[in-house]
Amino acid sequence: MIHILLACASGMSTSMVVKNMEKAARDKGIEAKIWAVPEVEVENEKDHVDVILLGPQVSFLEDEVKTMVNNKIPVAVIDMMDYGKMNGEAVLNQALELIGGGK
Amino acid sequence: MNFESGFLKRFTIFSQKLGAQVHLRSLRDAFATIMPLFILAGLAVLFNNVVILPTGFMSKIVPASVLTQWQTWGNLITNGTMNLSSIVIAGAIAYHLAVNKRFKNPIAAVINALSCSVVMLPLVAQVAAIAQPDRLVKVSGAISYAQIGTQGMFSGIVVGLLGTEIFMKLSKSKRLQFNLGNGVPPAVANSFRVMLPIIFSICLFSFVSFILQVYVHMDFVALVGILIQQPLKAVNTSLPGYLLIVACSNLLFSVGIHQAVLSGPLLDPVLLANMNENMKAFAAGQHIPNIINYSFHNIYSIMGGSGATFALLIAIFIFSKNRASRDVAKLSIAPGIFNINEPVIFGLPIVFNIPMMIPFILSPAISSVIAYLATYFGWMRPCVVMIAWTTPPFINSFLATAGDWRAPVVQLFIIVVLTLIYLPFLKVHDHLLELSAKKAAEESEKK
Numbered sequence: 001m002i003h004i005l006l007a008c009a010s011g012m013s014t015s016m017v018v019k020n021m022e023k024a025a026r027d028k029g030i031e032a033k034i035w036a037v038p039e040v041e042v043e044n045e046k047d048h049v050d051v052i053l054l055g056p057q058v059s060f061l062e063d064e065v066k067t068m069v070n071n072k073i074p075v076a077v078i079d080m081m082d083y084g085k086m087n088g089e090a091v092l093n094q095a096l097e098l099i100g101g102g103k
Numbered sequence: 104m105n106f107e108s109g110f111l112k113r114f115t116i117f118s119q120k121l122g123a124q125v126h127l128r129s130l131r132d133a134f135a136t137i138m139p140l141f142i143l144a145g146l147a148v149l150f151n152n153v154v155i156l157p158t159g160f161m162s163k164i165v166p167a168s169v170l171t172q173w174q175t176w177g178n179l180i181t182n183g184t185m186n187l188s189s190i191v192i193a194g195a196i197a198y199h200l201a202v203n204k205r206f207k208n209p210i211a212a213v214i215n216a217l218s219c220s221v222v223m224l225p226l227v228a229q230v231a232a233i234a235q236p237d238r239l240v241k242v243s244g245a246i247s248y249a250q251i252g253t254q255g256m257f258s259g260i261v262v263g264l265l266g267t268e269i270f271m272k273l274s275k276s277k278r279l280q281f282n283l284g285n286g287v288p289p290a291v292a293n294s295f296r297v298m299l300p301i302i303f304s305i306c307l308f309s310f311v312s313f314i315l316q317v318y319v320h321m322d323f324v325a326l327v328g329i330l331i332q333q334p335l336k337a338v339n340t341s342l343p344g345y346l347l348i349v350a351c352s353n354l355l356f357s358v359g360i361h362q363a364v365l366s367g368p369l370l371d372p373v374l375l376a377n378m379n380e381n382m383k384a385f386a387a388g389q390h391i392p393n394i395i396n397y398s399f400h401n402i403y404s405i406m407g408g409s410g411a412t413f414a415l416l417i418a419i420f421i422f423s424k425n426r427a428s429r430d431v432a433k434l435s436i437a438p439g440i441f442n443i444n445e446p447v448i449f450g451l452p453i454v455f456n457i458p459m460m461i462p463f464i465l466s467p468a469i470s471s472v473i474a475y476l477a478t479y480f481g482w483m484r485p486c487v488v489m490i491a492w493t494t495p496p497f498i499n500s501f502l503a504t505a506g507d508w509r510a511p512v513v514q515l516f517i518i519v520v521l522t523l524i525y526l527p528f529l530k531v532h533d534h535l536l537e538l539s540a541k542k543a544a545e546e547s548e549k550k
Contacts, residue, residue, distance in 0.1 A: 008361075008445070009361045009363060012438075012443050013438065013443050013445035013446065016446075034451060038135070040132050040135075040199065040202070040203075043202060050247075055357065055445065056359055056449055056454075057360065057361040057445060057448075057449075058122070058361060058540020059119070059359060059360075060118070060119040060120075060122035060360060060496075061122075061123065062125045062317075063123075063452070066121060066204075076443030078453060080359065080449045080452060081449065081450065081452065083445065083446075084431065084445065084446050084447070084448065084451065084452055085430070085431065085434065085446070085450045086434055086446055086450075093233045
């Protein structure tokens with residue numbers, strides 16, 4: 001089971017990406033818990049996640065979140081076009097790559 | 104991408120710094136946290152002054168005197184929400200600033216801020232006597248809603264930011280920490296650790312408050328009102344000031360940084376203050392003072408999300424033959440109805456896309472001017488009710504104006520105008536897409 005956390009300004013548009021990612025995960029037969037929060041909540045959630053993805057509109061938080069997790073968990077910004085097109089598969093792949101690269 | 108160089112590049116770096124600025128973010132987060140209270144206040148005003156108005160339609164079914172009694176319910180809600188603005192905002196700012204700065208004990212910061220904000224209030228409150236509402240009576244031993252409500256909101260912000268900064272600085276000092284040694288429960292140890300910092304910071308604030316009241320004959324709320332709130336309000340919610348801020352916010356979004364970064368801290372406090380004044384005036388049956396306010400911003404300036412992309416989606420559906428554009432529009436229409444438009448901003452994209460950036464930055468200014476003039480000339484009622492920003496267009500304006508059918512008509516007019524403004528830029532955008540698709544096809548043929 002992998003845990004993927006998404007964060008954006010209010011957790012609204014990211015939650016739509018989450019839905020598409022869940023579908024992509026089911027299609028691939030991957031067991032994953034994927035959820036979205038407003039960026040202020042990241043602090044509370046960070047201990048139970050394998051990877052944190054930020055919406056492009058909060059890309060400026062990348063360094064801060066990296067420091068917050070002491071670089072122990074991979075943190076990345078979702079590609080702008082994938083985000084806009086709500087491309088769940090691409091974002092899921094991005095998350096999987098990050099986890100793979102971390103280990 | 105060459106257009107990313109020069110101004111845009113510098114602006115992007117500037118926006119990223121601005122977005123990450125901890126005080127601005129904390130202010131924005133705090134407003135997001137207390138938003139439910141303001142929304143409830145709006146509903147209470149709507150309920151009291153439209154649904155159960157003693158002179159309204161309900162009076163045919165229920166006696167007016169009973170309706171007046173029922174209004175107590177709404178009035179109580181107003182007290183716990185709008186009339187408490189300055190206290191809750193001080194606490195919320197303290198919490199978010201502490202969390203954003205990774206301070207280990209945010210609840211202590213909240214308590215410190217709450218105490219400090221009451222310390223700054225005058226000892227004597229001026230209240231209206233019920234028997235003679237025109238006469239102001241001075242009373243002691245009371246806090247008046249006028250001080251901790253909308254009027255005090257800016258002093259609440261100042262105390263929340265300043266009080267928390269001072270408290271956290273003091274807490275860092277090793278000398279001010281009681282160390283009880285091991286074996287003491289963590290909660291006890293924590294409360295002792297912040298004891299002296301809290302004491303010092305409250306004493307400091309009360310000393311300032313004392314000097315102001317005894318020697319300057321002025322209280323902090325009034326001082327902040329004169330020095331900060333009024334000037335800021337006059338600049339930020341005047342038509343030119345407002346237009347400048349919304350246009351700049353959208354410029355920010357067009358380089359990929361959420362517009363709330365700029366408009367949140369700069370506009371939200373004054374827009375909310377204006378909104379509350381309007382709600383109060385409407386509840387009292389007085390002249391509505393502010394055309395530009397929180398609801399105005401949401402229902403006219405950022406209809407369908409920042410940049411009024413609702414109009415852009417319509418332009419795409421009617422006029423665009425480009426597959427990519429139509430796909431994005433289809434994907435964006437459902438969230439767009441609830442004023443969420445990240446899909447179109449990042450998917451079309453508007454970000455770093457010069458042809459689309461131009462109408463995107465202009466659109467809030469154009470829609471604001473139209474709505475402002477329509478209100479100014481009395482063609483529709485000003486916004487008097489606070490509504491959630493996710494309320495769909497047409498419904499939101501109808502509710503915000505307490506049921507004025509002309510407001511959705513103005514919205515419709517704005518959508519038509521903006522659709523026409525987006526149209527030429529959309530054509531350029533589609534044309535560029537086709538050119539790059541052709542180029543890509545040619546290149547793959549070469550291989």
